[in-house]
Amino acid sequence: MSSLDGDWGELHLVRSAESGLVAVVAIDDPRRGPARGGTRLRRYRSLGEAVEDAARLARAMSLKFAVHDLPFGGGKGVILHDEAAAADRELLAARVRDYGAFLDRLGGAFGTGPDYGFGAEEVALLARSSRHVVHGPVLADATRATALGVRIALEEALARACGGDGLSGRCIAVQGVGAVGAELARQLVAQGARVLLADIEADRVESLLAELGDAAGAVDPGEVLSADVDALAPCAVGEVLTDAVIDRLRCKVVAGAANNQLAGDPLAQAERLAARGVLFVPDFVASGGAAVVLVGCSAEGDPLPLDEAEARLRATVREVLRRAEGSTPTEAAFSLARERTAAHRARPAGPLPRAGGEDRGLGRGVPRVL
Numbered sequence: 001m002s003s004l005d006g007d008w009g010e011l012h013l014v015r016s017a018e019s020g021l022v023a024v025v026a027i028d029d030p031r032r033g034p035a036r037g038g039t040r041l042r043r044y045r046s047l048g049e050a051v052e053d054a055a056r057l058a059r060a061m062s063l064k065f066a067v068h069d070l071p072f073g074g075g076k077g078v079i080l081h082d083e084a085a086a087a088d089r090e091l092l093a094a095r096v097r098d099y100g101a102f103l104d105r106l107g108g109a110f111g112t113g114p115d116y117g118f119g120a121e122e123v124a125l126l127a128r129s130s131r132h133v134v135h136g137p138v139l140a141d142a143t144r145a146t147a148l149g150v151r152i153a154l155e156e157a158l159a160r161a162c163g164g165d166g167l168s169g170r171c172i173a174v175q176g177v178g179a180v181g182a183e184l185a186r187q188l189v190a191q192g193a194r195v196l197l198a199d200i201e202a203d204r205v206e207s208l209l210a211e212l213g214d215a216a217g218a219v220d221p222g223e224v225l226s227a228d229v230d231a232l233a234p235c236a237v238g239e240v241l242t243d244a245v246i247d248r249l250r251c252k253v254v255a256g257a258a259n260n261q262l263a264g265d266p267l268a269q270a271e272r273l274a275a276r277g278v279l280f281v282p283d284f285v286a287s288g289g290a291a292v293v294l295v296g297c298s299a300e301g302d303p304l305p306l307d308e309a310e311a312r313l314r315a316t317v318r319e320v321l322r323r324a325e326g327s328t329p330t331e332a333a334f335s336l337a338r339e340r341t342a343a344h345r346a347r348p349a350g351p352l353p354r355a356g357g358e359d360r361g362l363g364r365g366v367p368r369v370l
């Protein structure tokens with residue numbers, strides 16, 4: 001066990017000489033409870049870059065669990081992908097199996113599910129290799145719940161920023177129409193909003209336009225971040241909100257599913273957004289839907305019903321926005337996460353709750369606030 005800037009953390013380097021597996025598992029703070037978080041299959045320029053990615057994302061997961069009052073610690077796994085495994089399915093399968101065997105050796109200290117780069121085949125293989133993998137139909141529930149959380153964040157933030165209530169008549173740009181972005185677009189249109197869709201995979205936009213009809217339009221992926229809309233929902237990749245992008249925003253609200261949207265110091269970037277008159281709902285608040293439904297699973301493994309999840313998510317978003325008067329939602333969310341963690345540590349261990357209630361270290365970009 002190592003210490004990250006005086007706080008607890010674990011970093012596991014997983015290697016197999018036989019399959020050539022190189023993977024990293026970062027556990028941000030095991031004192032909150034067993035770690036949970038996805039596993040990525042991604043090419044990295046170096047092992048150091050992979051370690052940074054895992055640690056930063058694990059820390060973001062801790063924030064997500066804390067702000068939503070869920071008794072887990074943040075974790076993240078990354079499997080370093082390369083040319084050899086991309087060209088040879090058998091080799092990739094051997095690496096995924098070795099990684100799964102390592103998860104079992106951790107004995108449940110880290111439970112995971114698919115993240116960036118995992119196709120259906122790899123998920124099924126990983127689930128056969130380890131008992132600590134979320135897979136199957138519950139993943140669709142998780143995607144729906146993530147989109148629901150973003151939709152609620154947009155609804156609440158738009159009401160605060162522009163008055164009125166509901167999404168009817170609003171125009172919202174969605175960056176990235178993969179699993180979450182496409183589901184979000186469907187939910188927004190069902191609520192009477194108009195959506196502008198952007199994706200680097202043009203066919204994803206085309207098929208969603210055909211499905212959603214007149215309520216949807218397309219915008220160039222290079223222009224989506226400065227689209228003239230009521231709200232922007234980044235649902236593609238992290239670190240999209242750079243200084244230059246913030247200065248070009250033409251929306252009143254930003255809330256999306258992508259993790260770690262703020263590039264650079266989050267508190268400073270949140271101030272910059274506020275100075276531009278943009279209400280930004282932090283991603284660890286807006287994208288907590290999957291965490292809430294999966295952690296709220298019944299003993300039989302059924303996810304938390306969406307209406308219960310909706311009530312929890314809405315209560316947390318409202319609390320963050322209420323506290324943000326006089327500060328930014330980002331600062332308010334950090335303080336709520338800190339409070340909920342302190343309360344969690346003071347509680348005796350019991351069943352999982354069902355009701356809503358800058359460092360330069362490895363987690364660069366996500367401050368240690370817990």
Ligand code: NAD
Nearest residue numbers: 146176177178179180199200221235236257258259287290
């Ligand atoms: P996905 O891979 O299914 O979709 C991402 C989409 O973004 C893809 O269609 C991709 O082509 C597109 N994209 C990538 N770069 C782009 C760019 N520069 N401009 C426009 N489009 C671009 O992933 P997902 O499951 O929909 O998740 C979306 C984001 O939300 C990810 O960052 C993920 O980490 C985060 N997230 C997802 C969940 C979940 O439940 N799936 C939960 C929390 C957070």
